[in-house]
Amino acid sequence: MRRVVFALALAVSACQAFAQLSIEITGAGAQRMPIAILPFAGEAALPAAISTIVRADLERSGLFRPLEIPALNPQPTEASEVSYAEWRSRLADALVLGSVAARPDGRFEVRFRLFDVAKQAPLGGVAYTMARDQARATAHRISDYVYEKLTGEKGVFSTRIAYVVKRGNRYELQIADADGAGAETALASFEPIISPAWSPDGRRLAYVSFENKKPVVYVHSLADGRRHVAANFKGSNSAPAWSPDGSKLAVVLSREGGSQVFQVNPDGSGLRRLASSSAIDTEPVYSPDGQYIYFTSDRGGSPQIYRMPAGGGDAQRITFEGSYNVSPRVSPDGKRLAFVTRNGGRFQAALLDLETRQVQVLSDSDRDESPSFAPNGRMILLATVNGGRGVLAAVSSDGRVKQRLSTTAGDVREPSWGPFTK
Amino acid sequence: MRSIGIVLMTAILAACSTTPEEEQAPAGVEDRKPGAPGAQSKGVDRPPVASVDLTAGRKSAASMLTDPNSILSKRSIYYDFDKFDVKEEYRPLVEAHARYLRDNPKAKILVQGNADERGSREYNLSLGQKRSDGVKKMMLLLGVREDQVESVSLGEEKPKAEGHDEAAWSQNRRSDILHSGEF
Numbered sequence: 001m002r003r004v005v006f007a008l009a010l011a012v013s014a015c016q017a018f019a020q021l022s023i024e025i026t027g028a029g030a031q032r033m034p035i036a037i038l039p040f041a042g043e044a045a046l047p048a049a050i051s052t053i054v055r056a057d058l059e060r061s062g063l064f065r066p067l068e069i070p071a072l073n074p075q076p077t078e079a080s081e082v083s084y085a086e087w088r089s090r091l092a093d094a095l096v097l098g099s100v101a102a103r104p105d106g107r108f109e110v111r112f113r114l115f116d117v118a119k120q121a122p123l124g125g126v127a128y129t130m131a132r133d134q135a136r137a138t139a140h141r142i143s144d145y146v147y148e149k150l151t152g153e154k155g156v157f158s159t160r161i162a163y164v165v166k167r168g169n170r171y172e173l174q175i176a177d178a179d180g181a182g183a184e185t186a187l188a189s190f191e192p193i194i195s196p197a198w199s200p201d202g203r204r205l206a207y208v209s210f211e212n213k214k215p216v217v218y219v220h221s222l223a224d225g226r227r228h229v230a231a232n233f234k235g236s237n238s239a240p241a242w243s244p245d246g247s248k249l250a251v252v253l254s255r256e257g258g259s260q261v262f263q264v265n266p267d268g269s270g271l272r273r274l275a276s277s278s279a280i281d282t283e284p285v286y287s288p289d290g291q292y293i294y295f296t297s298d299r300g301g302s303p304q305i306y307r308m309p310a311g312g313g314d315a316q317r318i319t320f321e322g323s324y325n326v327s328p329r330v331s332p333d334g335k336r337l338a339f340v341t342r343n344g345g346r347f348q349a350a351l352l353d354l355e356t357r358q359v360q361v362l363s364d365s366d367r368d369e370s371p372s373f374a375p376n377g378r379m380i381l382l383a384t385v386n387g388g389r390g391v392l393a394a395v396s397s398d399g400r401v402k403q404r405l406s407t408t409a410g411d412v413r414e415p416s417w418g419p420f421t422k
Numbered sequence: 423m424r425s426i427g428i429v430l431m432t433a434i435l436a437a438c439s440t441t442p443e444e445e446q447a448p449a450g451v452e453d454r455k456p457g458a459p460g461a462q463s464k465g466v467d468r469p470p471v472a473s474v475d476l477t478a479g480r481k482s483a484a485s486m487l488t489d490p491n492s493i494l495s496k497r498s499i500y501y502d503f504d505k506f507d508v509k510e511e512y513r514p515l516v517e518a519h520a521r522y523l524r525d526n527p528k529a530k531i532l533v534q535g536n537a538d539e540r541g542s543r544e545y546n547l548s549l550g551q552k553r554s555d556g557v558k559k560m561m562l563l564l565g566v567r568e569d570q571v572e573s574v575s576l577g578e579e580k581p582k583a584e585g586h587d588e589a590a591w592s593q594n595r596r597s598d599i600l601h602s603g604e605f
Contacts, residue, residue, distance in 0.1 A: 192576075192579035192580065194543050194544070194547075194577075194579065195543070195544060210576065210579060210580075213532065213534070213574075213600070213605045214532070214534070214572075214574035214575075214576075215547060215574065215575065215576075215577075234572055235551070235572065235573060235574055236547060236551050236574045236575045238544060238547050239544045239547075252544070252548070254551045254555065254573070254574070254575070257555060258551070258552070258555065259547070259548035259551050259552075280545070280548040280549070280551075280552065282544050282545055282547070282548045283542065283544045283545065296542070296544075296545055303541075303542075303545055324541065326541060326542040326544075326545050327542045327544070327545075340541070340542060342541065347540070347541060369541075369542060369543065370542075370543070414543070
């Protein structure tokens with residue numbers, strides 16, 4: 001309990017950040033579905049227009065092309081009769097109509113309906129009751145609904161990302177919506193913070209903090225800012241990764257010499273060494289089925305990616321091309337591996353198909369780090385450098401859709417895309 | 423130049439190794455000779471008083487760590503690209519700190535390894551660890567107790583030089599020695 005109290009002094013929970021991330025779309029998909037998202041009747045009463053946020057979400061996905069629709073009179077709502085022929089003539093494949101109504105208790109009711117114009121069929125709709133300040137969250141839910149209905153895969157608009165902002169000698173671990181909005185600082189420190197990793201339930205982050213003049217692994221509960229030490233052994237403690245069921249952390253410790261992979265319970269108990277090598281073993285990450293741990297090792301003379309059974313055992317080499325392949329991240333379906341490869345002097349994010357063994361370089365920048373999959377596997381978030389400044393970039397797994405998230409107030413790095421929210 | 427420094431250092435260290443604090447003299451009767459003969463004043467027959475200063479040893483040992491003329495004030499070991507062994511030119515530095523630790527059994531150090539910024543942060547953390555582990559291993563071979571040295575890594579997180587070229591990187595491939603009270 002004591003250590004929690006002392007830790008609270010460092011943790012700044014729910015402190016509104018000064019610097020918001022701004023997002024810029026730098027590439028889009030080849031085929032984008034034209035969609036009409038009309039202004040929701042009554043949404044002017046909200047701090048953020050729901051239809052504007054939905055439009056931006058869908059556009060950012062790279063799979064949709066929101067149409068410019070002139071003001072209509074009367075303004076259609078989800079209750080209106082839909083003239084499919086009219087929307088067909090406006091070249092829309094899909095249509096979203098909605099309305100916002102104030103309730104007597106001060107809350108709002110938001111309703112919307114989605115239509116498939118091509119098939120001339122309603123695809124469904126939802127009514128939400130929300131507080132005034134939940135307009136953004138509600139809009140992201142609507143985007144998720146529309147995205148899933150039209151693409152068949154889950155949307156990630158309601159998920160959150162974690163990253164570190166360095167400004168002068170100050171480091172902030174921040175949490176923001178997937179679109180970079182609503183950033184909040186979970187931890188501020190005068191010493192570096194690296195390697196944030198979301199617990200599978202999205203409630204906690206494990207990370208490495210240097211506040212004690214050496215790397216120590218903490219587990220931090222986001223709702224109340226409580227944090228505790230998960231690994232602070234003699235030597236360095238780093239690279240935390242959650243098992244898919246949240247019951248274990250893989251960590252890298254130097255307590256027995258070198259950098260070696262161990263397993264520990266998130267409360268710091270039950271330490272167990274998973275592998276022994278005379279080389280560097282680091283950056284462990286579990287496969288989504290919990291069967292394997294992928295990690296970086298220089299046991300073959302250069303850093304390459306290997307995998308071993310999650311309980312320890314013989315390792316198998318995974319990457320072969322090139323002399324520097326690091327930072328493995330397995331896609332949510334377990335079929336692909338994102339990592340960073342060095343080409344000449346350039347460090348670039350790449351994707352390996354674990355079945356066909358084909359490698360695809362995803363970026364044209366030269367200082368990529370820390371790739372992280374969106375929970376639906378479609379986008380990969382990574383840290384890179386643009387104009388001498390650390391920024392985040394998101395790229396689709398086919399390399400076409402690209403976005404950049406940056407802040408004018410500092411360097412952004414160490415991104416980690418959080419899980420689906422229940 | 424360097425060898426003169428080493429000789430001087432060795433002399434200072436030798437002097438320091440016989441401080442009263444280290445000898446754990448029993449309390450009560452001190453079996454000690456009076457101070458220097460020249461210190462007695464003429465004509466007045468005063469019984470001599472020998473001074474025993476238990477603080478002197480510690481003071482001089484600690485101040486040597488920061489005295490710019492002492493090799494113990496030198497704390498950084500630099501490395502070539504992709505190299506982890508202590509280069510010949512830094513051996514005297516490591517040896518001096520090892521001797522200090524042997525002579526001051528209660529003293530402890532933290533060796534912080536560092537790497538340049540290129541590539542993965544976690545992998546660079548491991549490279550820094552390889553450097554600090556190398557310094558620790560050398561000290562153990564020189565007779566330092568295991569519990570006196572902790573080797574850790576700051577990876578690429580605390581660069582000494584902020585640039586993005588070899589001039590900066592060569593400053594950042596480094597191990598730093600911190601003594602008790604400094605970490």
